[in-house]
């Protein structure tokens with residue numbers, strides 16, 4: 508059994524140490540708990556330690572947990588690949604979407620955002636290390652997409668997100684994050700009011716904080732490895 512309370516405390520400690528080591532302001536990096544494959548009980552345990560922000564990758568799985576935990580008032584972020592025919596449920600049940608990578612999806616999320624909810628906060632997902640993932644806008648197409656998305660109602664463009672290719676070398680981990688950080692600065696310089704750089708997972712949290720992460724998305728280091736869980 509994984510001790511979620513203890514692991515969560517260790518993640519907070521890793522974040523605090525990385526903030527200090529890389530001259531980031533204390534508390535400038537927030538934590539999203541990535542809960543794919545986690546049972547609602549595990550989420551409640553993390554919540555009892557103060558965690559309120561959770562991210563889900565798979566829509567059906569996420570909706571089931573959001574429904575089961577409805578009265579808790581957690582903040583739910585959608586962080587997985589988006590099929591454009593699934594946008595209605597994302598727009599209706601989540602506060603944030605980190606994985607917007609095309610105009611059509613942004614337009615549908617806007618059209619389908621219920622009018623009694625606040626605007627949907629979004630990040631644009633950028634492909635920073637080619638081949639690896641199918642998701643993400645190419646860096647060369649980012650500014651055009653950002654300008655188009657900024658004109659759409661019911662959405663608030665908050666930042667950028669990426670999921671780079673896996674490597675265990677610290678300097679290699681930093682490279683794609685640096686690419687994303689530079690794009691983020693470029694957008695801010697031309698007037699986009701971005702406050703979120705969504706980078707960093709269990710294995711590359713420190714590299715992400717070194718390159719300016721404002722939010723890290725952590726699953727394994729809090730809830731244990733997903734392969735263990737399914738056996």
Ligand SMILES: *Cc1c(COP(=O)(O)O)cnc(C)c1O
Nearest residue numbers: 541564586708709724725726727
């Ligand atoms: C699973 C996942 C995470 C968390 O990854 P860990 O390595 O388990 O911390 C973060 N972001 C996305 C998009 C994910 O799919």
